[in-house]
Amino acid sequence: MVIQALTDAEQRYYILATDVPVAERTLILKQGETFGVFNEFGDIDAGARREEGLYNAGTRYLSGLSLSLASHRPLLLSSTVRRDNLLMVADLTNPDLYVAGQLAFPRGTLHINRTKVLWLDVCYEQIRIRNFSLADLEMDFAIGFQADYADIFEVRGQERPRRGWLYPPETAHSAILLRYDGLDGVTRRTLIETTPSPDVIQKGVMRFHLTLGRHEEKTINVSIACRSGTAPTRVVAHADAVQEAEQARIAPEDALCRVSTSNPQCNAWLESSAADLAMMLTRTPQGLYPYAGLPWFDTTFGRDGIITALETLWMWPGVARGVLAFLAHTQATTVSAERDSEPGKILHEARQGEMAALNEIPFGRYYGSVDATPLFVVLAGAYYRRTGDIEFIASIWPHVQAALDWIDHYGDVDGDGFVEYHRRSPTGLVHQGWKDSHDSVFDASGALAEGPIALCEVQGYTFAAQRAGAEIAQALGHMHIASRLREASRELRAHFQSSFWCADIGSYALALDGAKRALNVRTSNPGHCLYTGIAAPDHARVLLENFARDEFFSGWGIRTVAEGEARYNPMSYHNGSVWPHDNAILAAGASRYQCKKLTARILGAQFDASNFFELHRLPELFCGFPRRQGEGPTQYPVACSPQAWASAAVFLLLEGCLGVSIDAQRKQLVLAHPVLPDAIDEISIQHVSIGAASVDLTVRRFRGAVGVSVDRREGDVEVIVQS
Numbered sequence: 001m002v003i004q005a006l007t008d009a010e011q012r013y014y015i016l017a018t019d020v021p022v023a024e025r026t027l028i029l030k031q032g033e034t035f036g037v038f039n040e041f042g043d044i045d046a047g048a049r050r051e052e053g054l055y056n057a058g059t060r061y062l063s064g065l066s067l068s069l070a071s072h073r074p075l076l077l078s079s080t081v082r083r084d085n086l087l088m089v090a091d092l093t094n095p096d097l098y099v100a101g102q103l104a105f106p107r108g109t110l111h112i113n114r115t116k117v118l119w120l121d122v123c124y125e126q127i128r129i130r131n132f133s134l135a136d137l138e139m140d141f142a143i144g145f146q147a148d149y150a151d152i153f154e155v156r157g158q159e160r161p162r163r164g165w166l167y168p169p170e171t172a173h174s175a176i177l178l179r180y181d182g183l184d185g186v187t188r189r190t191l192i193e194t195t196p197s198p199d200v201i202q203k204g205v206m207r208f209h210l211t212l213g214r215h216e217e218k219t220i221n222v223s224i225a226c227r228s229g230t231a232p233t234r235v236v237a238h239a240d241a242v243q244e245a246e247q248a249r250i251a252p253e254d255a256l257c258r259v260s261t262s263n264p265q266c267n268a269w270l271e272s273s274a275a276d277l278a279m280m281l282t283r284t285p286q287g288l289y290p291y292a293g294l295p296w297f298d299t300t301f302g303r304d305g306i307i308t309a310l311e312t313l314w315m316w317p318g319v320a321r322g323v324l325a326f327l328a329h330t331q332a333t334t335v336s337a338e339r340d341s342e343p344g345k346i347l348h349e350a351r352q353g354e355m356a357a358l359n360e361i362p363f364g365r366y367y368g369s370v371d372a373t374p375l376f377v378v379l380a381g382a383y384y385r386r387t388g389d390i391e392f393i394a395s396i397w398p399h400v401q402a403a404l405d406w407i408d409h410y411g412d413v414d415g416d417g418f419v420e421y422h423r424r425s426p427t428g429l430v431h432q433g434w435k436d437s438h439d440s441v442f443d444a445s446g447a448l449a450e451g452p453i454a455l456c457e458v459q460g461y462t463f464a465a466q467r468a469g470a471e472i473a474q475a476l477g478h479m480h481i482a483s484r485l486r487e488a489s490r491e492l493r494a495h496f497q498s499s500f501w502c503a504d505i506g507s508y509a510l511a512l513d514g515a516k517r518a519l520n521v522r523t524s525n526p527g528h529c530l531y532t533g534i535a536a537p538d539h540a541r542v543l544l545e546n547f548a549r550d551e552f553f554s555g556w557g558i559r560t561v562a563e564g565e566a567r568y569n570p571m572s573y574h575n576g577s578v579w580p581h582d583n584a585i586l587a588a589g590a591s592r593y594q595c596k597k598l599t600a601r602i603l604g605a606q607f608d609a610s611n612f613f614e615l616h617r618l619p620e621l622f623c624g625f626p627r628r629q630g631e632g633p634t635q636y637p638v639a640c641s642p643q644a645w646a647s648a649a650v651f652l653l654l655e656g657c658l659g660v661s662i663d664a665q666r667k668q669l670v671l672a673h674p675v676l677p678d679a680i681d682e683i684s685i686q687h688v689s690i691g692a693a694s695v696d697l698t699v700r701r702f703r704g705a706v707g708v709s710v711d712r713r714e715g716d717v718e719v720i721v722q723s
Helices: 008-012 152-156 238-248 264-280 303-312 317-330 373-386 392-409 456-475 479-500 524-534 536-545 582-591 595-611 651-660
Strands: 025-029 034-039 054-056 058-063 066-068 075-081 086-095 097-099 100-107 110-119 120-130 137-146 175-181 185-194 200-202 205-212 217-228 258-261 283-284 287-290 658-661 668-672 682-690 694-703 705-714 716-722
Touching: 025 075, 025 086, 025 110, 025 264, 034 110, 034 120, 054 217, 058 152, 058 185, 066 110, 110 238, 120 205, 120 651, 137 175, 137 185, 137 217, 152 200, 205 217, 258 264, 264 283, 264 595, 264 651, 283 317, 287 303, 287 317, 303 317, 303 373, 303 582, 303 651, 317 373, 317 392, 373 392, 373 456, 373 658, 392 456, 456 479, 456 524, 524 536, 524 582, 536 582, 582 595, 582 651, 595 651, 651 658, 668 682, 668 694, 705 716
Parallel strands: 668 716
Antiparallel strands: 025 034, 034 054, 054 058, 066 137, 075 086, 086 110, 097 100, 110 120, 120 217, 137 205, 175 185, 185 217, 200 205, 258 682, 283 287, 658 668, 682 694, 694 705
8 A cells, every 4th residue: 555655844744643542621821922732630741742842932831730748640520621611610529549558548638729811921930729627737739740842833843953952940949940042042931839828849840748737728820931031031920911811811792793593502602602713813013823733733823813803803893904004014925936926916825933933834923825916805895894994905006006016917827817826935835825735635536636736725815805905996096996896897707707617527627737627626615616606606606506405515524525525534634623613604505506505504513513522622634534323423533623714613604694794884784585594593693783773683483483683773774685
C-alpha cells in the first residue's frame, strides 16, 4: 500500500495527531492575548495532552502545573467553566491516604476548590482547602510548575532545528521564576508567586505544610505572570483580578440583541455561542476583533474575522466595524513574494511568537488568502446597509478602493476574468481558499489540481464585492465607479455560468485549474455561490436539490464533499467533514433562493449536533459520518473549540430561517418568508437596533404556519413581514 506523503511545505501547517490523547476533558479560558488549556483537574500536563498549557502571544509559558496531596493526585469531584467563560472552577478531594500502612486520611476528608481567572497576561488561581473531619489534620501539599516556551507551531508538531536557552528554575522566598531566552532576542519569563509563601521551594515545586483544625479552611492564592522582554506585568490580588475582569469583560447580552426560544436546549446553545463569541473577541487599537479559534488559531485571521462579522451582523454590527477597521489598518501596501502580499490585499493571518519573528513561518503578517480581499468589500457593503454609518464607511473608502483594485489588477492572475490564487511564497499556503489543506482541491479522479486556481466561491465573493462596492460608491457620490462596478458584476455573473456550471454533476465546478479545466467535483463550495447571489436561479434549484440528498446531508449537516467523490473521507479536514460556518452560509444561501425547507433542516441538524457537545459548543468541524440512531456526531480529533465562526453560525442560521434583513437608510426591518425548525415553536428577539430605533419581535408557529408580532417599537422603523 502506498500512502501519499506530505511535502515539507504541507507538513509545515499540518496539525499533528500522532499520539492517543489522555481521556480527560479540557477546559479553556481566554482573555486578551492569553489563553489556558487545562485538564479537568485544573492542572496542565503537556506530556499527556500536548495542547495543554498557559499561552501568551503565541508562546506556551507553562507546560506543566500539578497539584498534589502527600505526593498523590487528588480525586476529581467536578469541574466546569462558568457560563460566561470568565472563571474555571474545579472541586477535588483527597484519595485514601496511608501512613505507615494505616489509613490516615479517608477519601473525602478534604475539600479542595480551585478557581482560575485570566487577567492582563496573568493567570490567577485561588485554592481553598477545607477539613471536614472531626480531628485536626496535618498534610503536605505541593504545586509543581514547568515551562517549555514552545511556539504554538511547535505545539502543533513542527520541528525546529534550533531553539533558544531554557534556564533552570530560579527560586526566591515566595516565588519561582522560569526563563527562556529566545533566538529572536526576546527573554520570556514566567513568574509564579503565592500568598502565603510556601514552606519550601525547590526545582520548580512549591511545598506547603498544612495544619487544619476541624472544619477549618485555608486559602492559597497563586499568580502566574507571563512576561516578555522588559515590559512589566501588573499583578494584583486574586479578588481584584476577578473584579476587574468582570468589569472589563465583553458581555454579549449588552451588545447582541437578545434571542430566546421555546426550546430550553436551543437556548443553551444560543447562550453558549454568544459567550464563546464574546470570549474570542479581543480588543485591538482598531476595535473588537474575533480571534479565530483555540488552541491553534488564537490570533487575527482575515477570512475568519470577516465571516464571523457577517454571521453576527444583524445582531451585533459593532463586531463588523472592528473587523473592517483592523483589516483596513493592516491592508498590504507593497509586493512581497515571501508574504504573498500585493497592494490592496487583505490580511490572511498575523502571528506573534519566536518563529514568526525569525521568519521560520511567514505568518508575522501573511496575505495568502484569495478570498479575504473581496470579502472585506462585501462586509463593508453589508455593514453600511445594516447601520447607515456613512462616516465610518467614508473613512475606509480608500481601503475599499484598494481592495477592488487588487481584484482587477492582481487577483486575475491570467487575465481570464476570474480571481485566482497561485502561491508565490515557498513556505506559504498551497491552497488559499477557506479549504486550505493540501488535498482540498482536486478533480473527479482525485488528482490534485495545479494552479493558478479559480475557486467557484471566490467568484461569488467577487461578484458580491462588486455590487457592494457599487452601493458604497453611489452613497459617497462616485457614480461613475458605481456604474463600472455594476457592469463588471453583470459580466462576471454571465461568464461564471458558462465556465463553471457542470450539468453532468448538477453543480458548479469546485474550481478551474491552471489549464482552465473545470474540476467537476460535488462539494459544498457552491453553497457560498448561493449566499452571494451569483448562482443563476435554475442552477440554484438543482444545487439545492442535491444538497438535500444523503450524499451531502449527513443528518448533522452538509458535508464539505459529497459521498462518492474520489477524495471523500468523512474523517478528513476538508473532504467530507461537516463545518458549522459552512453550513450556515449554505443555509443562508438556500434562504436567499427561497428554499426555506433546507435552511430549517440545516438549523435543526446543527441544533441536534450541539446537544452532543460539551457546553453545547459546536467545534470548528466534526466528522461527516451518517447520523446513527442513539449516537451523536463523531468528533474530529484536533478541531478548535471554541472557534469564532462556528460559535457565530447559529446566528446566521437564524437569520436565514427568519429571512432577516435590515436597511438602516430606509429604516426597515424585513422578515422574508420566516420559518421555524421542528424543534422550535417560538422565537423571541429583543432590542433589534436600527439606527436610533429599536424593536422587539416574536415569531410563533400557528397551525403549521408562522406568524410575527411586534411586541415593542421605539423610534422610526418599519417592520415588514413577507409571507
